[in-house]
Amino acid sequence: MTKSFQPWTNGQVERINRTIKEATTKAFHYTSLEELRSHLRDYYLWAYNSARPLRALKGCTPTGFIVRQWHKPPRYFKDDPGPYFPGTNRNPL
Structure with a gap:
């Protein structure tokens, strides 16, 4: 809608x-x-x-954006999101 x-x-x-x-x-x-x-x-x-890649995420993929946020200070996450995503998004920095 x-x-x-x-x-x-x-x-x-x-x-x-x-x-x-x-x-x-x-x-x-x-x-x-x-x-x-x-x-x-x-x-x-x-x-x-x-x-x-999405423009709203400044050229990041949604998966890459989440993993990148984890690497800043991971205060909003209970555990590392990397294992939940297959592929090479484990360290996008």
């Missing part, structure tokens, strides 16, 4: 919908809705969070 009289918000929603569609239904054939849901949950979200 978007706020009234703010067309840029609707444009952002449409852009992310197009990105998801290009990475899923236009690239793969799914035999069921559950197969699409599984692909979104297991693969697409991981790829988006670990491989796509």
